[in-house]
Amino acid sequence: MSSLSSPVVVVGITIVVVLVALLSTIGYIAYLRKRNITKRKEFKDEDKKGIDVPFFDLKDILAATDNFLDSHKLGQGGFGPVYKGKFPDGKEAAVKRLSSASRQSLVEFKNEVVLIAKLQHRNLVRLLGYCIEGDEKILLYEYMPNKSLDSFIFDRMLCVLLNWESRFDIILGIARGLIYLHQDSRLKIIHRDLKTSNILLDGDMNPKISDFSLARIFESKQTEANTNKVVGTYGYMSPEYVLDGFFLVKSDVFCFGVIVLEIISGKRNTGFYQSDQAMSLLGELFQAWRLWKEDKVYDLMDQTLSETCNTNEFLRCVNVGLLCVQEDPSDRPTLPNAFLMLNSEIATLPIP
Known part of the structure; x- marks a missing residue:
């Protein structure tokens, strides 16, 4: 009788152990799911109290x-x-x-x-x-009914809807937005992905900077930071960011300079290459610099602007745009200075 009961006892104990383990596992999984649900609820019900915009279902x-x-x-x-x-x-x-x-x-x-x-x-x-x-x-x-700036300035049909006054106002509006981010808001913010497709236009063609997915908050006295992963859009990223992963306020200034030159020329900057001597910017930056040096800067103008262009404002835009895209960040102006140069009637601006 004992020889038969021993295997039965072993099997019974094994079944009990398996059941206990199974129930424990199920219980632990249920606990984890409940904890995650609780966390999610806490985010909605408690953490949202620190957010100044409403929660949508x-x-x-x-x-x-x-x-x-x-x-x-x-x-x-x-x-x-x-x-x-x-x-x-x-x-x-x-x-x-x-x-x-x-x-x-x-x-x-x-x-x-x-x-x-x-x-x-x-x-x-x-x-x-x-x-x-x-x-x-x-x-x-x-919602911005006129979508993004690039959909206008790079489209040969729609670009005629933006005369010189509209384009100059858009440039000044972008500058105001960046000045707010860099120094006037409660937080010092570097956008890091400023480009024409991230400039949206409202019903009155007023520009609004969008997409802060890559934005970084700086401490009040912080001047630069670095990253191991360079993200952004080629053609707009500054040399120090592309090559070394360093970004600073002047990196946004570089992006602004590219956008200014794109707005007044109607042509997209295409990127860069690195030669043995130095970094060379291609596309519209290279073209703008060549025309500036050859005193043919009016050849840079989008031809649809020929009848409405204010030549003094145009020259200031080219000058300021080239100042902003200089290779050394210390040579670039701050956004407040760039804004003043764009708005002023000073006879002589710094030479890029």
């Missing part, structure tokens, strides 16, 4: 965008697509759906929302709200 966003229908897509950025959303009260918004491949944590996402919510300036796109639910992280911005 995912179901409302899905309804406003027809479940992110392709026909509602406004564009595709490096961090995800942007859709036009229309809500029941008639309000419209640009809905930025962050890519699921993004490694941004909930804390990092909240910090980004808090940062953007604090930026209030007429030349910065306004954040209307945010959503985080499951794997979805979404930002809602004010």
Whole structure:
């Protein structure tokens, strides 16, 4: 009898151990899921108290965008697509759906929302709200009916809609927005991805700087930082950032200079190459510099501007644009100085 009972006891004990282990595993998984749900709820119910913009429910966003229908897509950025959303009260918004491949944590996402919510300036796109639910992280911005600046200045049909006065006002508006980011806001912010596609135009063609995905906050006395991963758009990134990973306020100044030259020429800067002697900028920067040296600077002008152009303002724009894209950051002006040079009637400006 004992010879039969021994295996039965062993089997019984084994079954009990397996069941206990299984139940423990199920219990632990349930605990983890509950903890994650609790964390998510805490972000919505507690952490959102530090955010100055409203939280939107995912179901409302899905309804406003027809479940992110392709026909509602406004564009595709490096961090995800942007859709036009229309809500029941008639309000419209640009809905930025962050890519699921993004490694941004909930804390990092909240910090980004808090940062953007604090930026209030007429030349910065306004954040209307945010959503985080499951794997979805979404930002809602004010909708810009005229989309981005690049869709006008690089399109041979639409560029005629921007006369010289409009383009000069856009340049000054971008400068005002950057001055606010660099010195007038409560936070000192380097944009790091300033380009014509990130300059949006409202119904009155006023420029608004957008997309702060790569923006970095600087301490009040901090002048530079570095990164091991260079991200941005070739043609706009400064030499010190491309080659060494260093970025500073003057890196945004470089981007501004590129944009100024693109606006007045209607041509896109294409990038760079590195030779044995030094870095050489290609595209419109090289062309602008060559024409400047040969005293043929009017050849740089977009021909659609020939009848409306203010020649004094045009020359100042070329001069300031070239000052801003100088290789050595210390040679570039600050944004406040660049703005003053663009607005002034000073006879002699610094020579790039």
